[in-house]
Amino acid sequence: MDDRTTASDTPLFDTLTVIGPGLIGSSVLHRARRDGMLARRLIAVDNNPTFRQRVWDLGIADEVTENVAPAVAEADCVMLCVPVGVMGEVAATAIPAMRPGAILTDTGSTKVSVIDAIRPSLRPDISYVPAHPMAGTEFSGPDAGFATLFENRWCLLTPLPETSSDMAVSAVESLWQRCGARTKDMTPEHHDRVCAIVSHLPHLLAFTICGTADDLADQTRSEVLDFAASGFRDFTRIAASDPIMWRDIFLSNRDAILEMLARFTEDAQAMARAIRWADSDYIVDRIERGRQIRRSLIENHQA
Ligand SMILES: NC(=O)c1ccc[n+]([C@@H]2O[C@H](COP(=O)([O-])OP(=O)(O)OC[C@H]3O[C@@H](n4cnc5c(N)ncnc54)[C@H](O)[C@@H]3O)[C@@H](O)[C@H]2O)c1
Numbered sequence: 521m522d523d524r525t526t527a528s529d530t531p532l533f534d535t536l537t538v539i540g541p542g543l544i545g546s547s548v549l550h551r552a553r554r555d556g557m558l559a560r561r562l563i564a565v566d567n568n569p570t571f572r573q574r575v576w577d578l579g580i581a582d583e584v585t586e587n588v589a590p591a592v593a594e595a596d597c598v599m600l601c602v603p604v605g606v607m608g609e610v611a612a613t614a615i616p617a618m619r620p621g622a623i624l625t626d627t628g629s630t631k632v633s634v635i636d637a638i639r640p641s642l643r644p645d646i647s648y649v650p651a652h653p654m655a656g657t658e659f660s661g662p663d664a665g666f667a668t669l670f671e672n673r674w675c676l677l678t679p680l681p682e683t684s685s686d687m688a689v690s691a692v693e694s695l696w697q698r699c700g701a702r703t704k705d706m707t708p709e710h711h712d713r714v715c716a717i718v719s720h721l722p723h724l725l726a727f728t729i730c731g732t733a734d735d736l737a738d739q740t741r742s743e744v745l746d747f748a749a750s751g752f753r754d755f756t757r758i759a760a761s762d763p764i765m766w767r768d769i770f771l772s773n774r775d776a777i778l779e780m781l782a783r784f785t786e787d788a789q790a791m792a793r794a795i796r797w798a799d800s801d802y803i804v805d806r807i808e809r810g811r812q813i814r815r816s817l818i819e820n821h822q823a
Pocket residue numbers: 539540541542543544545565566567568571601602603604606610627628629630652653654655656657659660661662762765769
């Protein structure tokens with residue numbers, strides 16, 4: 521169902537509780553506030569007092585607290601937007617306090633390990649629908665959020681036959697569609713392999729290339745800073761991302777990331793060989809493939 525074509529004027533939920541209103545969570549709250557279509561009442565939970573104050577000052581939640589249990593007790597939907605490494609412990613505190621029939625969802629960038637971490641705390645009367653909005657920036661925290669972050673972007677859902685009721689899956693799909701996103705279902709394993717190549721490996725390369733440039737002799741390093749034009753500069757944008765978030769992603773999607781890195785390393789070696797032996801056809805073919813991918817992204821409004 522594409523909820524954008526059937527949206528009614530009533531909010532999807534009575535109460536939505538967002539745990540971790542950083543970039544992603546606060547963007548959901550901004551959208552909810554802007555349109556009034558996600559929930560009548562918005563509750564935000566964060567363990568960082570400075571961030572709680574910011575969320576309050578931004579006016580994007582009706583209640584802001586550090587206490588998980590009372591904040592989830594009346595929610596129809598609880599959304600976990602914390603780093604993937606703490607999803608399990610936060611869920612273990614939230615789930616026992618949730619009301620029967622409520623929906624639990626998360627926005628974690630990896631799915632297999634997050635589901636494994638949450639599964640032991642699940643209850644039969646709670647529906648859990650894992651999700652992952654494929655949208656973001658290099659910034660984090662509540663001040664980084666904005667209402668249009670998810671506009672025309674994909675949100676991947678990895679429903680589990682035993683824990684995600686059809687009604688809950690439809691509700692979480694509607695939530696993301698009301699945030700402006702397109703939704704797609706896939707298995708958690710497939711999700712993690714796809715994200716390893718389209719998101720996790722690019723970040724790994726960006727962190728690494730910045731480290732390599734920084735390791736160069738002092739003079740070269742200052743030239744990097746002075747003369748870096750778009751090529752290097754584009755890597756530095758994603759290399760500016762949050763260290764805790766990316767540490768957690770790398771450690772929790774280890775196998776898929778190492779597999780994609782091994783394939784990338786083989787392809788980079790093949791390119792090195794083509795350069796060494798002046799294999800112009802191979803070099804041009806690789807560049808053409810890159811240009812084609814960029815053109816496709818632009819046609820799909822993803823760039
Ligand atoms: N940044 C992106 O581009 C992006 C995109 C899609 C999904 N995600 C995923 O969404 C989640 C949130 O990412 P983000 O970029 O919004 O991160 P963020 O760092 O901006 O926000 C995380 C928030 O969680 C809070 N928090 C951390 N531990 C907590 C705890 N134990 N209890 C309560 N609050 C806690 C932090 O104080 C912060 O406000 C992560 O799982 C990430 O992998 C991120």
